Amino acid sequence: MAMSASCTTLLCNFHSSTVASLSPSLCGAESSASRPFSLNSCLTSSSAAACENNNGTAEGVDNGKDRLAKVPVANIRNFSIIAHIDHGKSTLADKLLQSTGTVLARDMKEQFLDNMDLERERGITIKLQAARMRFVDKTGEPYCLNLIDTPGHVDFSYEVSRSLAACEGALLVVDASQGVEAQTLANVYLALESNLEIIPVLNKIDLPGADPERIRKEIEEIIGLDCSEAILCSAKEGIGIVEILESIVKKVPPPKDTTKEPLRALIFDSYYDQYRGVIVYFRVMDGKVKEGDVVQFMASGKEYEVGEVGVLSPVQMPVKELFAGEVGYLAASIRSVADARVGDTITLSRAKAEKALPGYQEATPMVFCGLFPVDADQFAELREALERLQLNDAALQFEPETSSAMGFGFRCGFLGLLHMDIVQERLEREYNLNLITTAPSVVYRVHCVDGSVVECSNPSALPEAGKRKEIEEPYVRIELLTPKDYIGSLMELAQERRGEFKEMKFITENRASLVYSLPLGEMVGDFFDQLKSRSKGYASMEYSVTGYKESKLVRLDILINEEIVDPLAVIVHRDKAYGVGRALTQKLKKLIPRQLFKIPIQACIGSKVIASEAITPMRKDVLAKCYGGDITRKKKLLKKQAEGKKRMKSVGRVEVPQDAFMAILRLEKEVV
Numbered sequence: 160m161a162m163s164a165s166c167t168t169l170l171c172n173f174h175s176s177t178v179a180s181l182s183p184s185l186c187g188a189e190s191s192a193s194r195p196f197s198l199n200s201c202l203t204s205s206s207a208a209a210c211e212n213n214n215g216t217a218e219g220v221d222n223g224k225d226r227l228a229k230v231p232v233a234n235i236r237n238f239s240i241i242a243h244i245d246h247g248k249s250t251l252a253d254k255l256l257q258s259t260g261t262v263l264a265r266d267m268k269e270q271f272l273d274n275m276d277l278e279r280e281r282g283i284t285i286k287l288q289a290a291r292m293r294f295v296d297k298t299g300e301p302y303c304l305n306l307i308d309t310p311g312h313v314d315f316s317y318e319v320s321r322s323l324a325a326c327e328g329a330l331l332v333v334d335a336s337q338g339v340e341a342q343t344l345a346n347v348y349l350a351l352e353s354n355l356e357i358i359p360v361l362n363k364i365d366l367p368g369a370d371p372e373r374i375r376k377e378i379e380e381i382i383g384l385d386c387s388e389a390i391l392c393s394a395k396e397g398i399g400i401v402e403i404l405e406s407i408v409k410k411v412p413p414p415k416d417t418t419k420e421p422l423r424a425l426i427f428d429s430y431y432d433q434y435r436g437v438i439v440y441f442r443v444m445d446g447k448v449k450e451g452d453v454v455q456f457m458a459s460g461k462e463y464e465v466g467e468v469g470v471l472s473p474v475q476m477p478v479k480e481l482f483a484g485e486v487g488y489l490a491a492s493i494r495s496v497a498d499a500r501v502g503d504t505i506t507l508s509r510a511k512a513e514k515a516l517p518g519y520q521e522a523t524p525m526v527f528c529g530l531f532p533v534d535a536d537q538f539a540e541l542r543e544a545l546e547r548l549q550l551n552d553a554a555l556q557f558e559p560e561t562s563s564a565m566g567f568g569f570r571c572g573f574l575g576l577l578h579m580d581i582v583q584e585r586l587e588r589e590y591n592l593n594l595i596t597t598a599p600s601v602v603y604r605v606h607c608v609d610g611s612v613v614e615c616s617n618p619s620a621l622p623e624a625g626k627r628k629e630i631e632e633p634y635v636r637i638e639l640l641t642p643k644d645y646i647g648s649l650m651e652l653a654q655e656r657r658g659e660f661k662e663m664k665f666i667t668e669n670r671a672s673l674v675y676s677l678p679l680g681e682m683v684g685d686f687f688d689q690l691k692s693r694s695k696g697y698a699s700m701e702y703s704v705t706g707y708k709e710s711k712l713v714r715l716d717i718l719i720n721e722e723i724v725d726p727l728a729v730i731v732h733r734d735k736a737y738g739v740g741r742a743l744t745q746k747l748k749k750l751i752p753r754q755l756f757k758i759p760i761q762a763c764i765g766s767k768v769i770a771s772e773a774i775t776p777m778r779k780d781v782l783a784k785c786y787g788g789d790i791t792r793k794k795k796l797l798k799k800q801a802e803g804k805k806r807m808k809s810v811g812r813v814e815v816p817q818d819a820f821m822a823i824l825r826l827e828k829e830v831v
């Protein structure tokens with residue numbers, strides 16, 4: 160997966176004074192916001208003369224801060240920051256960049272590494288980024304530190320694992336007022352699998368509720384990590400930052416100098432740049448790579464000639480060559496991120512490595528939904544927008560879908576719900592599309608009587624009852640960490656969602672871990688919201704897909720005004736079908752606006768109606784209260800009404816609003 164935050168945005172975020180400070184020759188260059196790529200082309204010329212490499216060391220542009228000065232491999236440190244969401248990873252990364260002079264404080268937009276607008280708004284890191292810093296330790300020895308940022312959401316754990324595999328060490332950031340959370344655990348396990356040196360950092364010690372001693376013990380008990388030297392830090396106030404840098408230098412081992420071996424470089428990120436093709440971020444594990452080399456991406460088999468290699472400081476700065484241990488980028492006019500996927504190994508085409516680096520996985524979408532343009536004329540635009548997003552996001556899948564109720568649209572596959580949300584939001588925001596989205600569904604495996612097996616991600620396409628032998632659905636192992644007061648309500652939640660209890664452990668006196676096996680289909684939707692609301696925000700969760708299991712599932716069809724509305728069809732467990740049918744028809748009755756005629760709403764399994772409601776006729780006359788007079792006021796009211804109708808889809812003669820297509824996700828209270 161590669162979500163599409165890009166260095167385009169990164170460059171745009173630079174203040175023109177930063178541009179000037181990077182290279183004197185850039186003074187007076189066009190604003191990076193208006194011409195994001197002018198910065199890079201300028202850097203190409205300024206750096207060409209300055210880059211010289213020998214015996215596995217890196218040398219680059221001296222921009223006045225020696226940021227890219229030459230250091231031996233023994234003085235390189237590659238590290239990551241792992242943390243639960245909101246424990247302060249991005250704030251700490253910002254402070255590390257500032258205190259090493261990599262980015263000047265005055266140019267620092269808060270959370271520099273989270274550079275995509277959506278990330279900023281949601282306060283979460285979706286996309287990984289990397290930055291090279293120069294740090295001189297207290298003995299006066301200069302070091303090159305490469306920070307590889309990781310996304311902080313369960314949807315992207317594969318990316319986390321790849322960026323960790325590119326490092327030798329990791330800072331484990333734990334909020335000193337909150338303690339260990341589910342995501343902390345999941346990430347620590349990933350780091351341990353990659354044999355990383357882990358440095359515990361207790362963040363937010365400035366908060367009145369911080370209790371570093373308690374959290375120190377908690378980490379030791381739960382993770383078994385020695386925390387006697389854990390660093391006390393307040394990323395916000397800049398406390399403990401130098402100690403962290405010293406500790407990285409002291410504890411994280413340097414990369415091995417394997418420059419003489421055939422090239423193997425691990426891709427931990429890539430994004431599509433419309434002018435230069437895909438830009439690949441990688442760590443050279445063995446060998447070396449330079450401009451002009453023909454490289455092969457071992458998983459995709461594609462070969463390209465390298466047009467540029469460089470380092471991230473954090474803007475891209477071309478260098479002549481990158482050696483084992485170094486982190487950098489390359490551009491090779493690659494057409495799509497699918498050719499250079501995260502986790503793939505880059506090797507030289509003329510001197511191939513025997514084996515690719517371990518750990519590569521294809522991205523498999525887990526959640527699907529239908530996207531339909533409200534205005535049928537926007538179908539071509541939607542296709543183009545999806546194609547453009549896909550250039551940058553190898554995990555996004557889509558194929559055309561036709562629905563009798565909705566017309567032409569696309570069935571799209573995503574890694575998880577966050578991924579789905581982001582893609583939808585980008586389509587609407589960046590491509591100005593007005594979309595109707597159907598409720599998310601998982602992929603069901605249907606065994607048919609004729610012996611065939613059909614994978615079905617669209618409830619309305621589920622084979623007829625008579626043709627099916629059994630249906631399997633994906634299951635996840637879910638671990639919930641919660642204060643003990645909420646154990647009861649979370650167990651209730653898991654049981655309502657057909658969870659099978661696996662184990663419960665008290666990880667400290669007050670906090671428990673609950674493990675369930677749960678159908679993924681029950682988790683898409685509002686599970687996370689429910690978890691947060693039932694635990695007053697204190698519980699956290701982590702899940703991984705374990706496989707498929709047979710379930711007694713049925714397809715529930717919804718008829719509005721006697722017409723089947725296929726995007727409203729849902730696959731539910733047989734025991735829940737009546738409750739869901741009743742709740743869904745009641746909910747739709749509330750959501751669909753009254754019309755001039757009576758509208759029956761029915762829920763059916765096959766031809767059997769299991770619940771029905773009716774919307775009584777009435778015309779909503781927005782002008783009813785507007786006696787006489789002012790035409791402008793009337794126009795305003797009518798315009799408002801028309802705007803409200805924008806996100807509606809006509810199904811036959813009935814206008815169905817967007818909310819109705821998501822009604823299934825908000826039924827919990829109603830379903831018994």
Ligand SMILES: Nc1nc2c(ncn2[C@@H]2O[C@H](COP(=O)(O)OP(=O)(O)OP(=O)(O)O)[C@@H](O)[C@H]2O)c(=O)[nH]1
Nearest residue numbers: 245246247248249250282283284311363393394395
């Ligand atoms: N009081 C205090 N607040 C902090 C500190 N560090 C971070 N914060 C705040 O905690 C919130 C979350 O910080 P982020 O840096 O965005 O957390 P994150 O771990 O990067 O979150 P994701 O990007 O979602 O993974 C922000 O409001 C920060 O201002 C700290 O040392 N003290």
